[in-house]
Amino acid sequence: MEKRDTLLIVDDVMINRELLKDIFENGEYKILEAADGEEAIQILDEHKDEIALVFLDLVMPKKNGLEVMHHMSLNNMINTIPVIMITGEATVETDVKAYELGAADIIYKPFEPAVVTRRAKNIIELFEHRISIEKELELRTQELFESKKRIEQSNNFLINALSSVVEFRSLESGEHIQRVKKFTRIMLRHWRALYGEEQFTDEQIELIVNASALHDIGKIAIPDNILLKPGKLTDEEYTEMKKHTIYGCQMLEKFKQEENEFYRYCYDICRYHHERYDGRGYPDGLKGDEIPIWAQVVSIVDVYDALVSKRVYKPSFSIEETFRMIHNGECGTFSPKLLKCFDDAKEEFIQNTTKEQMGEEA
Amino acid sequence: MIEELYKKINGNYEIAISRMQNDERILKYLKFFLMDESYKGLEDGMNSGDCEAAFRGAHTLKGVCQNMAFTALSTVVEQITEELRAKDFEKAKQTFPQVEEEYKKVIDEINKII
Ligand SMILES: [Fe+2]
Ligand SMILES: [Fe+2]
Numbered sequence: 001m002e003k004r005d006t007l008l009i010v011d012d013v014m015i016n017r018e019l020l021k022d023i024f025e026n027g028e029y030k031i032l033e034a035a036d037g038e039e040a041i042q043i044l045d046e047h048k049d050e051i052a053l054v055f056l057d058l059v060m061p062k063k064n065g066l067e068v069m070h071h072m073s074l075n076n077m078i079n080t081i082p083v084i085m086i087t088g089e090a091t092v093e094t095d096v097k098a099y100e101l102g103a104a105d106i107i108y109k110p111f112e113p114a115v116v117t118r119r120a121k122n123i124i125e126l127f128e129h130r131i132s133i134e135k136e137l138e139l140r141t142q143e144l145f146e147s148k149k150r151i152e153q154s155n156n157f158l159i160n161a162l163s164s165v166v167e168f169r170s171l172e173s174g175e176h177i178q179r180v181k182k183f184t185r186i187m188l189r190h191w192r193a194l195y196g197e198e199q200f201t202d203e204q205i206e207l208i209v210n211a212s213a214l215h216d217i218g219k220i221a222i223p224d225n226i227l228l229k230p231g232k233l234t235d236e237e238y239t240e241m242k243k244h245t246i247y248g249c250q251m252l253e254k255f256k257q258e259e260n261e262f263y264r265y266c267y268d269i270c271r272y273h274h275e276r277y278d279g280r281g282y283p284d285g286l287k288g289d290e291i292p293i294w295a296q297v298v299s300i301v302d303v304y305d306a307l308v309s310k311r312v313y314k315p316s317f318s319i320e321e322t323f324r325m326i327h328n329g330e331c332g333t334f335s336p337k338l339l340k341c342f343d344d345a346k347e348e349f350i351q352n353t354t355k356e357q358m359g360e361e362a
Numbered sequence: 363m364i365e366e367l368y369k370k371i372n373g374n375y376e377i378a379i380s381r382m383q384n385d386e387r388i389l390k391y392l393k394f395f396l397m398d399e400s401y402k403g404l405e406d407g408m409n410s411g412d413c414e415a416a417f418r419g420a421h422t423l424k425g426v427c428q429n430m431a432f433t434a435l436s437t438v439v440e441q442i443t444e445e446l447r448a449k450d451f452e453k454a455k456q457t458f459p460q461v462e463e464e465y466k467k468v469i470d471e472i473n474k475i476i
Contacts, residue, residue: 019429059421
């Protein structure tokens, strides 16, 4: 940024302008003059990037000093161009008003050259300093934003790596988790649109989406003979299999972060994604809205993707059939609100369900 | 010469010289003072009974006189400014001849030296 090198002197009385000009005669600054408020505004608009300081008379024809200040506030000049009010007498009202409108200082006639130059110098330096600090701050904010983005990227990478370990071990298709994430995001956006803007912020939605990737992380603790068993599980084996919800939470608790929103979402989703709205789910038998909404969302999404995908042990169901089964309570029970949201999102579920996952030739 | 002028019009030369640095520059401002129109505004306002216009003229003239360190003139102008600010036109009318007298004195003295 090039240095501001111009002073604007605004006073309707020529002698006053001349006196101020003489005070700054050493040539350090270029001088512009205005004899009324309108002229001042015109010059300000034209030279707003060069003006280092304005001396502004209060009582003037056409537009007065307060109106000039008002124009400067409206046009964002007041933070970059300091204004020194010049006034004949000190009245509390005009002083208060001037400071309110953003005057940096007030000097009273008659002018004392030493006072005027010292104040002007101080204020110009103060503003230069402030502007450079603001520039610096802007730069830092930008840097911070970029480093936050980098952290987010590596977080995503770690979450994906972690969740794919489970998939890899259970010989599931690697796409399941990516789809759970995608469908969770779709559901949450429809939820927000249906039930009020206040519900989730974009950032919260992304946290929940990332947490959804870890819903089956506890399966890592399930022995191979159960996890990889091709046939139907015995009751005993099923009881062990259901514990993946608890195991997931136990793992998370080892690196528990109090008051951390992301931890909360991960924990709830791991633990409650097999709970049912009617209270007949596991592991805790929570009922109704005791189940956090993010866990309910991941639950319905998980069921949808399992039904619609072709697996070694089952064919895929059509999307229509899947919607019907879920509505009928054939694969879990869900809240009316959630089902309404599910219907609302149907179009996007169809668009994002691929032929490959349904086992058809593309 | 300039110092003498200030003495004759009851001004404060010390302040004037500290403010304007040298006689040459004071002279420049004395010439400017001849061109200043605020007295005319005050006079017109007083003659036409326009209190508001008279006040604006007086107010401006006061600032100029203070800057020039014309102490005597500045004192009476200050008085009439306050009277006009309070919209006490009758009182201002009584004060105005003094303003006129002091102003004429200043103008005459300036005219003598330029
Ligand atoms: Fe699960
Ligand atoms: Fe799953």
